[in-house]
Amino acid sequence: MPGCDCAVCASIDPCDQRTRCSALVSWRGKSILIDASTDLRQQALRENIRRIDAVLFTHTHADHLHGIDDLRPFNRHHDGPIPVYASAMAENHLRRVFPYIFCAGDGEGYRPELSLNTFDGPFEVCGLPITPVLLQHGRGEAYGFRFGPFAYLTDCSGLPDSSRELLRGISTLVIDGLRWRPHTTHFNIPEAVACANSLGIKRVILTHLNHEVAHRRDSQRLPEGVEFAYDGQVIEVK
Numbered sequence: 001m002p003g004c005d006c007a008v009c010a011s012i013d014p015c016d017q018r019t020r021c022s023a024l025v026s027w028r029g030k031s032i033l034i035d036a037s038t039d040l041r042q043q044a045l046r047e048n049i050r051r052i053d054a055v056l057f058t059h060t061h062a063d064h065l066h067g068i069d070d071l072r073p074f075n076r077h078h079d080g081p082i083p084v085y086a087s088a089m090a091e092n093h094l095r096r097v098f099p100y101i102f103c104a105g106d107g108e109g110y111r112p113e114l115s116l117n118t119f120d121g122p123f124e125v126c127g128l129p130i131t132p133v134l135l136q137h138g139r140g141e142a143y144g145f146r147f148g149p150f151a152y153l154t155d156c157s158g159l160p161d162s163s164r165e166l167l168r169g170i171s172t173l174v175i176d177g178l179r180w181r182p183h184t185t186h187f188n189i190p191e192a193v194a195c196a197n198s199l200g201i202k203r204v205i206l207t208h209l210n211h212e213v214a215h216r217r218d219s220q221r222l223p224e225g226v227e228f229a230y231d232g233q234v235i236e237v238k
């Protein structure tokens with residue numbers, strides 16, 4: 001956090017040096033990005049990401065969306081516009097907030113070429129079946145995504161019963177666990193762990209951590225099967 005001198009912000013442990021929450025799903029040579037974080041450019045350079053074949057949006061909070069202009073260089077490695085997928089509510093927001101990208105007739109210029117698709121149930125991207133999972137995010141909503149035995153659920157403070165059904169049988173879960181103390185729009189760590197336990201998940205990875213969580217120190221407080229995510233982490237799912 002800019003201007004903060006706490007132990008985590010001052011930490012030299014690379015696992016404590018966190019950029020915004022995002023993920024890249026690699027599948028049969030294709031790359032599907034989840035969210036265009038405000039740190040997308042830095043993340044793409046750091047991880048040497050060469051191509052992005054599609055983008056899934058979880059919701060429209062700025063930290064997950066406002067790196068959208070940095071999708072532009074990826075058009076060079078893609079035939080035609082890059083497809084992006086969002087809920088109907090998020091689609092509305094995207095058209096309103098980024099008319100120069102999504103509204104035809106707004107002229108040429110410095111913008112990424114993206115084609116906007118909405119989901120309303122399971123869909124396929126690059127041949128990969130994806131199930132959107134509705135999440136409660138404070139008084140708003142966000143979507144998580146399930147890919148086979150893996151699900152990525154960021155920005156959530158509650159899991160509706162209907163979504164619980166969609167997560168049956170997964171073995172690896174990335175889930176929002178902001179910090180130890182409660183928060184109004186995010187699960188805290190005990191809530192995230194309880195949610196994962198109620199789903200019977202083997203490997204639980206907490207993400208969207210803030211600077212109240214020290215990777216090494218606080219890892220000792222986590223139950224077995226639960227770990228903290230870190231920038232650049234690679235998770236293999238079979």
Ligand SMILES: [Zn+2]
Nearest residue numbers: 004006009211
């Ligand atoms: Zn701090």
Ligand SMILES: [Zn+2]
Nearest residue numbers: 059061137155
């Ligand atoms: Zn959010």
Ligand SMILES: [Zn+2]
Nearest residue numbers: 061063064155
């Ligand atoms: Zn967020």
